Amino acid sequence: MSKLLPYVCPKWAQNLNHIPKYRIQVRKLEFLMADAVSRKCGHVITCGGVQSNHCRATAVAARQLQLQPHLLLRTDVQDQSKIGSEGNLLLDRLCGSNMYIVPRKSPYETELKPRMETLAKKLREETGKEAYLVPVGGSNSVGLFGYITVFEELISQGLFDQFDDIVFACGSGGTAAGLAISNHLTGSRIRCHAIIVCDDKAYFTDHINQTLCSVGLDTVHCQDILDIIEGHKGRGYGLSTSEELEFIMNVSQQSGIMLDPVYSGKAARGLMEELRSNPDRFQGNRILFLHTGGVFGMYDGSLDSVVKAETKDLVHMWPSIDSSPE
Structure with a gap:
């Protein structure tokens, strides 16, 4: 357990070792699911985009703990028959998620959260079991501790000695809050940069300041411990431009590193x-980019047209052993 946790962590989370079989190593969900189990819940309810990585991970974790997953998925699709089974949706379906x-x-606050509360009440009345509500992205004062432990891992791997800045995608604020708070508590000289892929700087500043207050750090302000970077969400959350998709393709061809269209790619x-247009916002040239996953989101079909166009000359028909490849 992280040496940072006693500063701000609830007592139940400091004693997770008493349920080792429930130690799901998926960052924020490790703590959220431990809380759900400790409360003896039978259902887990969460929300996100239709291709949400968080919703998929929650569904898998819930099934590993014999809990029933319920996912509120945001999309413009209005026809039930057109909700597919590609990308994260495939795993949602395989897990038997509602x-x-x-x-x-x-x-979230005005529509998703009230719906989740209504669903929890309905499930309680119908099944007699409580539901555990996980906010979008698992980003609250419980999920926060997933990225406090990440920061400790980074320290053990030489973060302070090897880097001046750390950069990561920000989609719900949990990763940003956990890393920035950890950085502050250690007195680190590393600078944290959150590149937002949805909403705006004002939203995340408010969200992270609320998180700081919820864990007793009300004298600390988001603006002092985190650089929130706007201007790179493109068309919006989960929506990609051709330039963004081409960038993902180029990175994978040049490095073998896979970026997803929703988070890590943007x-x-x-x-x-930013390095081209505003390099002075970084403290140095030793920058760590934290890849926070999202591989299943690559299989939603959004990359198909770009990938086929870019690789059409790499597909060679070879019908006969006696002929040369075309």
């Missing part, structure tokens, strides 16, 4: 653009 389709622009491209 999926509730809601309008894509539904705000953030890595944003980092490159």
Whole structure:
């Protein structure tokens, strides 16, 4: 358990070792699911985009703990028959998740959270079991500790000695809050940069300041411990431009590193653009980019047209052993 946790961590989370079989190593969900188990819940409810990495990971973790997953998925699709089984949706379906389709622009506080509470009440009345509500991205004062432990891992791997800055995608604020708070508590000289892929700087500043207050750090302010970078979300959350998709293709061809269209792709491209247009925002040239996953989101079909166009000359027909490849 992280040496940082006693500063701000709830007592139940400091004693997770008493349930080692529930130690799901998926960052924020390790703590959120431990809380759900400790409360003896039978259901887990969360929300996100229709291709949400967080929702998929929650569904898998819930099934590993014999809990029933319920996912509120935002999309513009209004026809049930057109909700596919590609990308993260495939794993959602394989886990037997109950999926509730809601309008894509539904705000969390005014629409998603009330729906989750209504669903929890319905499940309690129908099954007699409580539901554990996980906010979008798992980003609250419980999930926060997943990235406090990440920061400790980075320290053990030489973060302070090898890097001046750390850059990462920001989609719900949990990763940003956990890393920035950890950086502050250690007195580190590393500078944290969150490249937002949805909403705006004002939203995340408010969210992270609320998180700081919720863990007793009300004298610390987001603006002092985190650089929130706007201008790189493109068309919006989960929506890609051709330039973004081409960037992902180029990175994979040149490095073998796979970036997803929703999070890591936008953030890595944003980092490159900031280095060109505003390099002074970084403390040095030793920059660590934290890849936070999202591989299943690559299989939603959005990359198909770019990949086929870029690789059409790499596909060679070879019908006969006696002929040369075409």
